[in-house]
Amino acid sequence: MRGFVSLVVIFFLASATFADNVLNVYTWSGVVPDFAIQQFEKETGIKVNFSTYDSNEIMYAKLKASKDAGYDIIEPSSYYIDRMRKQDLLEKIDKTKLSNFKNLNPLFLNADYDPHNHYSIPFIWGATGIFVNKNYYAPNSITKWSDLWDKKYENQLMLLDDSREVFSIALKSLGYSINDSDPEHIKKAYLKLRELLPNIKLFKSDGVITILIDEDANVGMAWNGDLYKAKKENDNLAFILPKDGFVLWIDNFAIPKNAPHRENAYKFLNFMLRADVAKAVSLSNNFPTPNLAAQKSLPEDIRANPIIYPSKETLRRGEIERDVNDSALELYEKYWEKLKMGG
Structure with missing residues (x-):
């Protein structure tokens, strides 16, 4: 026993x-x-x-x-x-x-x-910037996020499927911080993004590399690591870190x-x-x-x-994502849902 x-x-x-x-x-x-x-x-x-x-x-x-x-x-x-x-x-x-x-x-x-x-x-x-396929658009014609509102990009843009990332391009275009918690500023960013809707082809965060290689989207926003990897297979791709600022994550x-x-x-x-x-x-x-x-x-x-x-000089234009308060986050998500539903 x-x-x-x-x-x-x-x-x-x-x-x-x-x-x-x-x-x-x-x-x-x-x-x-x-x-x-x-x-x-x-x-x-x-x-x-x-x-x-x-x-x-x-x-x-x-x-x-x-x-x-x-x-x-x-x-x-x-x-x-x-x-x-x-x-x-x-x-x-x-x-x-x-x-x-x-x-x-x-x-x-x-x-x-x-x-x-x-x-x-x-x-x-990484950094979030603008990708351009040189076969379709001249990379030097895009230097800022605000350039993406041009009507020539109608139904062409691929944006990341991420609320904070997408709102950052409107906030930066308006001269605000990507970490803005001011309800009026967030609303202005939402209205700015509504104006961009006709140019948006799709929201996507996964499978981006394949989309870039296959040229299923030829202008929009991407993470630098994804662009770098896609460029190995498609040398027509260019990457721009906008002059009006960008997300550093x-x-x-x-x-x-x-x-x-x-x-x-x-x-x-x-x-x-x-x-x-x-x-x-x-x-x-x-x-x-x-x-x-x-x-x-x-x-x-x-x-x-x-x-x-990127160079230290370029990185100075970047801004690291910070948390925002609960009410601001709820506002971002509310407007994000509206955008995803078409406005």
């Missing part, structure tokens, strides 16, 4: 150990390559349960719905880091457990959305409150902060890396490419 009890105890201890040797990762689709997950599993012996989402709103709703959602790593964009830290949805990060934190570019640290990076680790970043790793496997989460973060891993990931997903050690080791033709790594 005593031997049987011992076997039962050993079984439950082994089960508990196995259960602890996992990591639940929930990130944007298409940005964390399979090989990175597989390499982490091989090096650590930790089993990764990997799932993805296509919008910050989906991720946020899941974590708001349950305080014990079970995720250990998530990847909110800057303005959701801002929102979630204020709502006590994120764990404070212990940087003493991240020996590779030093690899990050200081330009992407201590931003307004997370002072001192208490809650976030920058993973990828940063997607960050974070640890949710009540993460069940925190120590494994730190191991994953430190792994992803390694220069060799960050370099391989950037070469795979084609987005700029905030990991300076990795950036310095990238091929020269990538480091010098202004689509992926």
